[in-house]
Amino acid sequence: xxxxxxxxxxxxxxxxxxxxxxxxxxxxxxxxxxxxxxxxxxxxxxxxxxxxxxxxxxxxxxxxxxxxxxxxxxxxxxxxxxxxxxxxxxxxxxxxxxxxxxxxxxxxxxxxxxxxxxxxxxxxxxxxxxxxxxxxxxxxxxxxxxxxxxxxxxxxxxxxxxxxxxxxxxxxxxxxxxxxxxxxxxxxxxxxxxxxxxxxxxxxxxxxxxxxxxxxxxxxxxxxxxxxxxxxxxxxxxxxxxxxxxxxxxxxxxxxxxxxxxxxxxxxxxxxxxxxxxxxxxxxxxxxxxxxxxxxxxxxxxxxxxxxxxxxxxxxxxxxxxxxxxxxxxxxxxxxxxxxxxxxxxxxxxxxxxxxxx
Ligand code: IPM
Ligand code: MN
Numbered sequence: 001x002x003x004x005x006x007x008x009x010x011x012x013x014x015x016x017x018x019x020x021x022x023x024x025x026x027x028x029x030x031x032x033x034x035x036x037x038x039x040x041x042x043x044x045x046x047x048x049x050x051x052x053x054x055x056x057x058x059x060x061x062x063x064x065x066x067x068x069x070x071x072x073x074x075x076x077x078x079x080x081x082x083x084x085x086x087x088x089x090x091x092x093x094x095x096x097x098x099x100x101x102x103x104x105x106x107x108x109x110x111x112x113x114x115x116x117x118x119x120x121x122x123x124x125x126x127x128x129x130x131x132x133x134x135x136x137x138x139x140x141x142x143x144x145x146x147x148x149x150x151x152x153x154x155x156x157x158x159x160x161x162x163x164x165x166x167x168x169x170x171x172x173x174x175x176x177x178x179x180x181x182x183x184x185x186x187x188x189x190x191x192x193x194x195x196x197x198x199x200x201x202x203x204x205x206x207x208x209x210x211x212x213x214x215x216x217x218x219x220x221x222x223x224x225x226x227x228x229x230x231x232x233x234x235x236x237x238x239x240x241x242x243x244x245x246x247x248x249x250x251x252x253x254x255x256x257x258x259x260x261x262x263x264x265x266x267x268x269x270x271x272x273x274x275x276x277x278x279x280x281x282x283x284x285x286x287x288x289x290x291x292x293x294x295x296x297x298x299x300x301x302x303x304x305x306x307x308x309x310x311x312x313x314x315x316x317x318x319x320x321x322x323x324x325x326x327x328x329x330x331x332x333x334x335x336x337x338x339x340x341x342x343x344x345x346x347x348x349x350x351x352x353x354x355x356x357x358x
Contacts, residue, residue: 003036005069005315008280010090012046014289015299016074022301022351023072023308026324029355030312034320041068045090047078047289056089062097070311071282074304077289088140095133100274100281101164102171103131103253104310107240107260107270112333115263120240125263127243128179130172131253133274135164136203138250158203160249165210171277172247173219179244180222189244190223191215194232194252207249232256236263261286268300268338271307273314281314283307290340298341301350302328320358327357 009024011017024040031038043064045057065071071094076086094100109115109125117125142155172191180187193211197204208226215224227235229252235242236259248256261270267287275281285303293299305328313321331353336344343350 003317004039005036006039006041006067007311008065008068008071009040009042010045010071010073010076011042012074012076012289013048013078014075014291014294015287016046016076016289018294018297018299018347019285019287019301019304020072020074022347022354023304025351025355026305026327026358027308027312029358030308030317030320030324033323033358034317036317036320040072046076047081047086050081050086050089051078056086057093059097062094065094065098065280068280070315071280072307072311073282073284075285075287075289077291079291092138094282095274098274098276098280098282099134100276100279101132101134101167102273102275102277103129103133103250103257104273104275105129105131105253105257105260105270105286106306106310107257107264109264110269110329110332112335113265113269113338115265117237117240117263120263124241127240127260128175128245129253129257129260130168130175130245130247131257132164132168132247132249133253134250135160136250158200158249158251160203160206162206162210165207166214169211169214169247171275172245173214173222176222176245177219186244189242190225192225192227192232192243192246194227194229194246194248194256196229196252197226198228203249211247229256233259236260257286265338267303268340268343269302269306269332271303271310273307273310275314281311283311283314293340296341297346297348298343299347300338300340300343301347302332302338305351305354323358324354327354330357 011020106128109122136158139159141157141159144154146152176191195204195207270286273283309324
């Protein structure tokens with residue numbers, strides 16, 4: 001019997017639908033070639049719908065999403081919607097409700113892709129950030145009192161419990177183990193915990209002790225390293241080749257993965273996964289809705305194609321996933337740039353070229 005996967009698709013706003021269309025084009029090509037079936041169902045959540053109906057994402061949608069094998073997201077964001085509404089109402093709601101506790105962000109510089117880092121090439125930039133995706137400051141603990149007065153107080157707490165830390169570390173150590181067996185160049189590098197334990201003496205200490213304990217007891221063969229997040233920012237720019245698997249808490253991960261996106265060639269090529277290893281995971285290009293490029297067929301769909309590749313890998317379609325990566329690399333070699341409007345090709349042409357090589 002052939003393998004069938006049901007995919008929930010949220011094209012979203014701005015250029016989201018355009019890049020998602022190319023991702024689906026590649027997924028359909030891969031499924032025909034590698035003998036599995038994909039069923040897509042589209043959902044219209046996003047800024048447009050919110051402006052029309054006042055609804056971000058109803059609870060019933062979460063129950064619907066649970067029935068799918070994976071989710072594919074374009075971009076959420078609208079210039080006419082106040083910041084925070086769509087982010088918390090849609091993206092964060094999905095992450096929390098579906099317990100997508102890993103934010104997986106490969107930072108890999110492909111050949112012929114430009115990096116702003118002088119004298120660095122693909123041999124230097126090839127690592128993965130595991131960002132904890134459901135805890136920390138993002139939990140919304142805290143509040144404001146005396147709002148609007150000169151005595152206003154606001155708090156937003158970094159909240160972590162041992163279970164949340166441990167399950168994230170477990171995923172990171174397992175990924176490191178897998179990468180080490182793939183290539184000796186990865187095995188030579190450590191798994192790096194990134195935090196700020198010199199100042200965040202409670203949360204940082206919890207993460208550090210959990211990391212040391214799990215590492216020494218369950219993964220003694222893996223080299224371990226620790227960086228403060230401010231120093232990690234420096235090293236990611238100066239010596240990105242030091243990193244292989246970096247694991248960190250939610251907000252620090254949010255910040256360093258944007259730095260990662262820039263050094264791997266920009267938002268046109270950065271993809272990510274919101275992963276629940278035992279549930280429904282959601283894959284997305286890291287770029288926003290880019291309203292000024294919407295509808296012009298100039299946005300780079302590579303990040304969405306990369307998200308599709310990650311999705312197939314997570315679904316266990318490894319061969320198809322690898323074929324997509326090989327095709328992406330071949331097309332990137334021909335592109336003039338990875339920046340919107342400067343690629344030497346249109347959005348749909350890039351999709352066609354990749355599809356032709358899968
Ligand atoms: C990301 C984004 C989100 C985050 C926003 C849109 C809520 O920046 O996926 O990195 O902060 O996690
Ligand atoms: Mn971010």
